[in-house]
Amino acid sequence: MNEVRPGHTRNEFLRHMVLGFAAILMIYPLLWMILSAFKPDDQIFTNPTSLPTSFDLSNFYEGWVALRVSFTTFYQNSFLIAIFAVIGNLAACSLTAFAFARLEFPGRKIWFTLMLGTLMLPYHVTLVPQYVMFLKLGWVDSFLPLIIPKFLAVDAFFIFLMVQFFRGIPREIDEAA
Structure with missing residues (x-):
């Protein structure tokens, strides 16, 4: 039977908290980029943490043909x-x-x-x-x-x-x- 050492669960809890915070810091830019792709241009930087009010797929088309050549x-x-x-x-x-x-x-x-x-x-x-x-x-x-x-x-x-x-x-x- 495994015995729990004193302080072991506290250290494990702290480690998981730090790793969870680091994971959120790393995932946030990706999540922001995905959500911003569906927002109209005027909403991207006004409220960066909000969900898009309407899903706008025109950004994908504009990105696909933005250059002289698609x-x-x-x-x-x-x-x-x-x-x-x-x-x-x-x-x-x-x-x-x-x-x-x-x-x-x-x-x-x-x-x-x-x-x-x-x-x-x-x-x-x-x-x-x-x-x-x-x-x-x-x-x-x-x-x-x-x-x-x-x-x-x-x-x-x-x-x-x-x-x-x-x-x-x-x-x-x-x-x-």
Whole structure:
């Protein structure tokens, strides 16, 4: 049987009170933001703690189309870039990884080591040279720099992961096919 030590419940009560107060302090801005989203603009700062007198959904529409371009365009662009980047990565990196894992060609170990060496370069080191190259190609301010490199097997990390996967598959399965 657990015995309650003197002062234990008092300390536990105080701890819960402090944690509850901290939780209210953290949740209040989120709650205020959600309630303010449904208020008309003139009521947001007049009485910040009150509930909205009428629920106004026009704020959501105005927020969606507030810029020159609506958020729908942003979502469509992101979706297209993501789809093409995934297709390019899967196609190019899997073919490259299969070649490193299964095919014997001169300089294979050197090329694989160089490819792994690119993983050690900080990404920030390559930003300016990439920008200059994309500028000379006329690709700046377009989707091409986000899509075309994915079709050229430039993601060394994915190639490395796929090489390890292909090495784990027994060669008999390749020969049986």
